[in-house]
Each structure stands twice: as structure tokens, then as C-alpha cells.
Amino acid sequence: MLGIIFGVCSVIAMLAIGEGASYEAQERIKALGSNNIIVRSVKPPDEAREQNNSGGRSRGIRYGLTYDDTARIYSTIPGVERVLPMRLIRERIRFFEIELPCQVIGTLSFYPEIVSIDLVKGRFLSHMDEVYKQNVCVLTTSLAQRLFPYHDPLEQTIKIAGVYYRVVGLVREINTPNERPQSGESEGETLENNVYLPLATCKARFGETLIKRTGNQVNSETVQLHEIRVQMKDHSFVESADPQVRTMLSRFHKDVDYEITVPLQLLRQAEATKRMFNIVLGSIAAISLIVGGIGIMNIMLANVTERTREIGVRRALGGKKRDIITQFLVETVVLSVGGGLVGVVVGVITPILVTSTTGMNTIITWWSVALAFSISGAIGVVFGIYPANAAASLDPIEALRHE
């Protein structure tokens, strides 16, 4: 019977944990946009090595996506709705005596339509900001809370790398799970500390070259755009666009200084993984249920032996073979369903415990409960037939003589 309990419990619990994990994964991928293709600049490994091995000499490298790439993608790839260029710079933001690390994102005004963020207060960057290279910025709420503990952030002026910017809006990213424990991560690395600047402003104030000094070495990196997000008109265009983007970029880039992420593919992979996972879990549970069924069968066989006399008496009193079969089958099913009930209870409690102790999301699906429960009943029938048959096949005369 333990086998039944374990099998039923594991079906429910493991499926719940699996569903929860894959749901989270899928939500995160969906937040990237299933119509989107994300292209990121990547430092080509050869260049990186050369920089490190240059033995004291200063080197400058140029790599990554360009504004031309943006234009080309928009004009040559079919099905493109919009193309969003982005510059990402690690900086420090300052308001009076409070200075914090932050992630500067230089981008265009339709950013919120491609990346999932909520406008909380004020406004996002506008087209005019871009045209006139305004020194305005939009902050994420968590950054704003820490920078402005006593003030309303709107219309305040903050300073980044010696330049002042006016805060025009507050946003909140909606794809990150809220309850995630942040132990071990330094503050500046969470997604929540973003400062959004108009792309043109960003280019004008920060330039495109990043200079790093290590000892006597001075290395410089020139990157036009760190990321391009391509929004396709429809799911169907995403499939065809991926190879086309790759081809186009490879023709215009000497090295592979970019990487392409297709959330739709990731989503499909995640779903395929989930299905695999479910199959593996299902197999484990099935094996354990079979073991449980065999256990029950053995218990019932022993039971039949013990009650041989009783079976003989029942037959003598008018019981037919099928009456005996029914009796023992019912008893077996009661046993297996009893185990199933216990398994359901444990199987529902376990994911709840897991969620409360580890913070991992778990989703208890009603169909897994129904499935596990009905399987426990079926196991009772299947593994009860043999003992029930054995009982019914006893010769009444021999049975009455037994014991």
C-alpha cells in the first residue's frame, strides 16, 4: 500500500512542482515577447583574448551591432513591425548625497510597447526628447525609492557622469518574480535599477567608447548598440525571420559579435522540456504504482489463504463464484483507493510545503489529482483480479476442510 501512496503522491506533487517551475520559466520567456527576436552584441572571443594577451600594450576594439543593422533589419526582413535599438551602460547615479550604481538604458520612445514595463507615474521618453536630445530620464520605482526616500522623484534632477537629467517618469518592470530572494547579488545587478535615457542623448553624452584602465594598460571598446529588439507582426513571421536576420548580420559583420535569442523558440523548448519532464515523472510514478499494486496483490493472496474456510462456508451457503470474486475485488479496491486518498492528501500537502520553504512556485492541477486517484482505483481492480479469481476457484469441499 505504501507503493500506492507514494505513486499517487508523487504524481500530484511532482507534476505540481514541475508545472510551477515551467510556468515561471514560460512567463519569463513570454515577458520577453513571443513575437520578438532579441539580438545582443557580444564581444568576439578572439578580440577578448588578444586584449588580455597584449602584454602591456594598449588596444582599441570595435564590435557589436550598429545603427545600420537596425535600418537594414527594418527595411529588408519581411514581417517586421518595429525595431528597437538599445544602449546599455553601467554607471552611477547621484542625487545630492545619495549615490547608487545603476544600469543606463538609452532607447527610443516605443520601448514600453516592446519590453513589458508599467508606467507608474509621469511619462516615458517621447519622440521629441529624442529629436532634441533632451536631458530627461525615466527611473524604475525601486531605484527611485532608494534615491528619493523623502521626495517625489518627478521633476527632480539627478546626475550621471557629470551630467544632470530631469526625471520625467517612473516605471516598473513586470516580468521579474517579486518574491525572489536576492541573497548574494550586489544591488546594481538586479533588473530593477534602470535609468532610461533617450538614445540620442545617451549617444551624445556618453559617446560610444568605453575606456578601461588596468594597471598600465588602457583598453577601449567601441560599441554602437548593445541590443536590438525586433518585433515581428505575428508569430508566424518569427520562424522565417530568425535565419534571415542571421544571414543579414553575417554578411555585414566580420566576426560573430552578436547573439540572437528567439523567445518563441525558447518557449517551445521549455514546453518540450516540460513534456519530457512529465513523461519521466509519469514513468517513475507508474513504476511505483505498479510496485504498490503488486504489494496489494500479495496482501490479498495471503488474505485469501487465511480465509479459505470462510470462502468454503460462503460457497456452501449459496455463494456463487462471481459473488466471491466481487467480494474480494471490492475489498482490494477499497484498499487501493484508501492508499490513493492518503496519497492525494500527502501529494497536495507536499507542493504547499515546498512553496513555503523554498519559495518555488508550484501549481496543483486538479486533473493530476483526478488522474492519480482514478489510477489507484484501477490498480485495485487490475491487481485484485488474480487473488479474487484464486478465491473463487477454490473447491468448496477442500476449503471447508482447510485449517
Add this chain to the structure above:
Amino acid sequence: MANDPIIRIEGIERKYVMGDDIEVMALDGVDIDIHQGEYVAIMGPSGSGKSTMLNLLGCLDRPTSGSYWLGGEDVAQMDDDSLSDVRGRRIGFIFQSYNLIAQLTVLENIQVPLFYQGKSMTESYDRCVELAQLVGLGERLTHRPNQLSGGQQQRVAIARSLVNDPLMILADEPTGNLDSKTGLEVLDLIDDLNDDGKTIVLVTHDNYVAERAHRVIHMKDGHVDREEIKRRTGEERQKVYKRR
């Protein structure tokens, strides 16, 4: 007593084949007639075939040849399900070791034959209670067998054997596991049943038990050796025994 026998056994043979073509004739041509209301005892040493006879009479076994007319039906070659049905409707068993079902109460034990005839406890309740009272266990309806003495258990078995209003009561050594006093009480009870018109067939090796019967059939080596007529009527029995 009716004129036609309710039990008619003609030329019954029961042959066992023990591997390698060795045949054992447990019953070798038996003819018996039993009429309604008779009280018959079957006696014989071991190996005489009386146990085989008992099993055949009780429809627990089939003869290898011959006919067995029970209440107008030829049950000799019936299939398993039909035989089970006949047992349930026509025969009431009383065993030497009571054979009550341990997990059931007195009332539920009495009801078992009716259960296999498709009746529910609600339908059977009144009759079961009535029979329990008849055998003197009306106060112990919810007791389990392990709470009863041997004599009380046998009374429950007797009530059970009556519940389906059988054609005959078949008793196998009913006092075998009881002390002499309790045994007498049980035999008195069986006498009462016979007085009420019930046909009794009783298998025993005890002469004192056989004394109660109208007729004793002595068996030997698989056939009827001789028959003894003990007495004709219940009044005669009263003269033989001074009881209570």
C-alpha cells in the same frame, strides 16, 4: 408426510481417479429415498463413504453417474452456478465446527444465505431477528462469534440454516465439538425443528445422536449396508426420552 420423496437418489456413483489410472469408488451404487418431514441419520466408519454422501446430498459435489432428484429438480449434472443456487435455496447446513463468519455479527451471520439470494438486510431483518429469538439468542444480535460459547455459536448456525426455508437441513456431526450437556440442548433444538415439519439429514458416528432419528442408514465400503427404523412418530420419541 408427503407421498413422493423430496430426495431421491438412484444409482449414485462417485469415482476418484488418483493419477496413473488408479480408480477409487467412494460411492458404489447408492439408492436412497427421503420423504418430507423425515429425520434420517447416516452412520458409518471412516472410508464408508458417508462424507462423500454428505457432500453429494449438500450439492457440494457431483456424482460421476446416477441421478439425484432434490425437490423435483435433477441436480446431478448441474453446473457450478446452478448448484450454488440450489444450495442457497434448498439446503440448510449445520457444520461440526459451526463455521460462522468471524467478522459478522449474529444477525449478519444468520442473514448470509439470504444475502446470496439477493436480499438486503432491510428485507431480511425481521426474519433474522425472529430466528435468532427462536434459538434463544434474541439478546445477542450484535455479538460476534468470538463472544459466544460453542453451544451458542451452533445455535446461530442452526438459525442460519433455517433462514432460507430450505427443503432439508443437512447436519454434519452437529454435537461433535460440544460437551454432552450442550450437545443435548442442540439435539433437542433439532428435534423441535423436525416436529415443526423440517426434514433433517444428519451424519454422525455417535449412536446417542443417531438415536434421535426416525431412520438410520448404515454405510459401508461405498454403499448402504443396512437401514434401521428407529421410530415412526414424534410421540414415540417422547416415550424414548425423558427430557427437561
